[in-house]
Amino acid sequence: MKHILSVTVSNQPAVLARISGLFSRRNFNILSLNVGETEKPEFSRMTIVVEGDDRTLEQVKKQLYKLIDVIKVTELNQSNMVERDMALIKVNCNKNMRTQLIQVVNVFRGKIVDLSPETVTIEVTGDESKINALIELLKDFGIKEVVRTGIVALDRELSSSSTTKVKN
Amino acid sequence: MAKLSGARILIESLLREDVDIIFGYPGGKVIPLYDELYDAPIKHVLVRHEQAAVHAADGYSRSTGKVGVCIATSGPGATNLVTGLANAYMDSVPVIAFTGQAPTHLIGTDSFQEIDIRGITLPITKHNYMVSNIKDLAKVIKEAFYIARTGRPGPVLIDLPVDIIKSQYDYNYPDKVSLPGYQPTYEGNYMQIKTAAEFINNARRPLIFAGGGVLSSNASNELVTLAKKGRIPVTNSLMGLGSFPLTDEFSLGMVGMHGTKYANFAISECDLLIAIGVRFDDRVTGRVDKFAPKATIIHIDIDPAEINKNIKVDIPIVGDAKNILNKLIPFIKTEERTEWLNTIQEWKKEFPLSYNHGESNIKPQFILEKLNEIVKKNSIIVTDVGQHQMWAAQYLNFLKPRSFISSGGLGTMGFGLPASIGAQLGNPDLPVICISGDGGFQMNIQELATISNNNLPIKIIIFNNGTLGMVRQWQELFFNERYSHTLIHNPDFVKIAQAYDIKAIKINQKKDVEKAIKEALNFPGPMLLDFAIPQDENVFPMVPEGASLEEMLDYKNVLKETEI
Numbered sequence: 161m162k163h164i165l166s167v168t169v170s171n172q173p174a175v176l177a178r179i180s181g182l183f184s185r186r187n188f189n190i191l192s193l194n195v196g197e198t199e200k201p202e203f204s205r206m207t208i209v210v211e212g213d214d215r216t217l218e219q220v221k222k223q224l225y226k227l228i229d230v231i232k233v234t235e236l237n238q239s240n241m242v243e244r245d246m247a248l249i250k251v252n253c254n255k256n257m258r259t260q261l262i263q264v265v266n267v268f269r270g271k272i273v274d275l276s277p278e279t280v281t282i283e284v285t286g287d288e289s290k291i292n293a294l295i296e297l298l299k300d301f302g303i304k305e306v307v308r309t310g311i312v313a314l315d316r317e318l319s320s321s322s323t324t325k326v327k328n
Numbered sequence: 329m330a331k332l333s334g335a336r337i338l339i340e341s342l343l344r345e346d347v348d349i350i351f352g353y354p355g356g357k358v359i360p361l362y363d364e365l366y367d368a369p370i371k372h373v374l375v376r377h378e379q380a381a382v383h384a385a386d387g388y389s390r391s392t393g394k395v396g397v398c399i400a401t402s403g404p405g406a407t408n409l410v411t412g413l414a415n416a417y418m419d420s421v422p423v424i425a426f427t428g429q430a431p432t433h434l435i436g437t438d439s440f441q442e443i444d445i446r447g448i449t450l451p452i453t454k455h456n457y458m459v460s461n462i463k464d465l466a467k468v469i470k471e472a473f474y475i476a477r478t479g480r481p482g483p484v485l486i487d488l489p490v491d492i493i494k495s496q497y498d499y500n501y502p503d504k505v506s507l508p509g510y511q512p513t514y515e516g517n518y519m520q521i522k523t524a525a526e527f528i529n530n531a532r533r534p535l536i537f538a539g540g541g542v543l544s545s546n547a548s549n550e551l552v553t554l555a556k557k558g559r560i561p562v563t564n565s566l567m568g569l570g571s572f573p574l575t576d577e578f579s580l581g582m583v584g585m586h587g588t589k590y591a592n593f594a595i596s597e598c599d600l601l602i603a604i605g606v607r608f609d610d611r612v613t614g615r616v617d618k619f620a621p622k623a624t625i626i627h628i629d630i631d632p633a634e635i636n637k638n639i640k641v642d643i644p645i646v647g648d649a650k651n652i653l654n655k656l657i658p659f660i661k662t663e664e665r666t667e668w669l670n671t672i673q674e675w676k677k678e679f680p681l682s683y684n685h686g687e688s689n690i691k692p693q694f695i696l697e698k699l700n701e702i703v704k705k706n707s708i709i710v711t712d713v714g715q716h717q718m719w720a721a722q723y724l725n726f727l728k729p730r731s732f733i734s735s736g737g738l739g740t741m742g743f744g745l746p747a748s749i750g751a752q753l754g755n756p757d758l759p760v761i762c763i764s765g766d767g768g769f770q771m772n773i774q775e776l777a778t779i780s781n782n783n784l785p786i787k788i789i790i791f792n793n794g795t796l797g798m799v800r801q802w803q804e805l806f807f808n809e810r811y812s813h814t815l816i817h818n819p820d821f822v823k824i825a826q827a828y829d830i831k832a833i834k835i836n837q838k839k840d841v842e843k844a845i846k847e848a849l850n851f852p853g854p855m856l857l858d859f860a861i862p863q864d865e866n867v868f869p870m871v872p873e874g875a876s877l878e879e880m881l882d883y884k885n886v887l888k889e890t891e892i
Contacts, residue, residue: 170509173458174446181450215636222633228455228475231509 162191163217164313167206167224168232175229179206182227188212188220192310203231207312236313243313246285249295252302253280261301268294279304334462334493335364341469342370344501347397349373349388349753351381355401356441357428357490373753373782376774378405380746382412385423387747390733391708392754393546395422395477402428403441411740414452416483418737419567420544422476423483431491432460446487454482462497474505479512480631481544512630516647516655524626524643525659531600533668534560537583540567541605541629541649548729550653558660561672563591565606567736570726584612585871586718589679592877594672595620604628605649608638618876628652681722683883690838692716692791692861696723702845707759708733708751712744712768715797718867720763742771749775752784759849766792766818776828779854787848788856790821793863801866825856832856
């Protein structure tokens with residue numbers, strides 16, 4: 161089972177090594193890990209997607225908390241969070257194919273961010289499944305390169321029962 | 329305010345932390361530090377290998393309860409600390425290691441004796457630092473000591489680039505630490521404690537399982553009170569030996585792979601297991617799904633990550649053992665528990681620790697029985713790792729906390745001799761006896777020089793069987809007696825000791841054992857006793873790896889003993 165953890169850490173040297181090292185030596189499986197600065201420069205926030213049963217997850221959380229540089233670990237409720245993944249996708253595309261490609265990209269609200277006579281680079285943001293779907297469609301054109309950020313996520317302020325779910 | 333060098337700031341900070349002894353070995357990148365140590369009011373003990381420095385700091389800490397401190401230079405000096413740091417980490421011992429490092433402008437260039445010791449020690453320290461700015465030095469040292477000794481204790485390493493310890497800065501030792509990510513829990517949850525008390529009062533066959541956490545939290549008195557008041561028998565993990573007097577009627581001795589039969593039977597039969605400061609190591613539990621199958625389990629530990637890690641527990645209480653026991657004890661009712669205590673007494677009678685006494689050759693168990701008889705006053709026993717360690721854990725009557733110093737989690741051969749140096753320096757008035765095998769003794773044999781130079785009155789007892797006995801035992805029992813690389817040809821340990829100016833005798837006859845021990849204990853300086861013991865003596869009882877605790881092998885028939 162997939163779990164999404166939001167981890168606030170002190171912005172200290174080697175903090176990423178401490179966390180990735182912990183996962184490998186405790187035999188926990190990371191699906192993706194994303195790190196960036198937060199509203200306070202002394203802290204960073206990581207979004208870590210881990211796979212494992214409930215017992216593994218309990219250990220992951222507790223072992224993370226044992227690290228001195230880890231301030232807070234929250235498991236995000238997957239039905240009540242905002243989740244985004246971003247991808248840059250470079251596809252084979254000559255002039256004749258461009259219109260067709262742009263149509264596909266528009267449906268997914270992607271952006272064309274680079275162009276060459278033989279290629280187009282697309283930026284797309286959304287949840288993981290949306291990006292997977294676009295990548296699947298773009299395979300017909302021939303994908304040259306893909307880079308993805310991995311999931312970044314935050315809790316929704318209001319729970320889904322008390323508010324209309326905002327559409328992604 | 330006068331500016332001080334980084335090296336001087338370090339010394340001043342150590343004094344503020346009440347450090348009076350350091351174990352270390354100099355080298356290029358720590359010369360400025362050693363220059364300050366030259367006339368500092370801190371005793372420095374020069375070892376002969378950095379591994380011994382960290383083991384000595386570890387032995388000092390285990391035997392005194394204070395933080396042990398060691399120093400090594402960069403590169404090989406630092407990497408030589410690795411085993412000792414891992415050893416301290418596995419057994420939760422507060423040790424601070426300072427390592428030299430290349431100057432900051434050369435870091436990352438593979439400069440001479442430069443190694444990423446912070447990266448190397450990430451998984452084997454509670455926390456570690458590299459000081460890259462002199463203004464952080466005092467703060468880092470303050471934090472390191474705080475982290476090492478609070479919560480679940482553990483080793484902390486501080487890497488010091490040489491330019492940092494040479495540069496000058498205002499010395500200002502902070503009074504407080506600010507670590508938002510480190511808030512250990514000391515107070516146990518009150519409701520959980522009350523629930524635990526109800527279960528204890530209603531249990532018919534309760535058993536206390538006490539580990540090293542009881543010693544770390546100085547909770548031995550509380551443990552004794554709980555056991556006496558509730559009339560609850562107590563078994564110990566290897567790390568917990570000394571937390572409950574082994575001669576007490578409620579004591580069952582050690583549990584686990586080489587535990588007593590009655591302790592292991594009690595685990596299997598109890599209806600309530602009160603685990604205090606333990607982590608349910610595989611050497612304790614045997615087959616996990618057959619561990620304490622009839623019991624509700626209460627688990628008291630300061631480290632929340634130990635709850636449900638190896639064994640699913642029913643009533644977890646996170647916090648300091650001493651605090652929790654003090655809150656728990658008033659709720660405990662005195663129950664007779666006659667049936668349960670009688671059953672245990674019957675097991676003790678029927679399945680005592682036993683061995684084949686033999687004729688004239690010296691059985692290791694016999695030496696230990698003699699030690700029990702002769703060493704009347706308080707003493708500290710330090711062991712190495714292997715068969716002798718298990719025999720010592722089984723046969724010696726540990727009565728006081730911190731009287732048994734041994735490498736548990738990591739099982740580090742070579743630990744005993746240097747750890748005994750730390751134990752003796754931390755306890756100058758107590759007899760320190762280092763029991764070692766002929767294999768492990770040779771792993772840090774160079775420390776005879778440190779013992780000799782400092783005239784430390786350590787009594788070194790070698791159980792010399794010419795074999796790496798524990799592995800030999802497994803080869804005999806589980807590998808068709810194929811003794812692959814376990815029979816060793818030893819040098820003459822008596823001559824070696826004498827070369828270091830240490831008195832030594834060889835003992836080959838059973839009748840000479842008592843006299844030799846008495847002679848050593850009465851001798852004011854260090855002395856080595858080289859006991860020739862039979863090569864094929866094995867440690868029993870034994871739970872084969874992966875078996876349940878009830879499936880113990882015995883010396884008499886080496887057959888499975890399943891019925892109780």
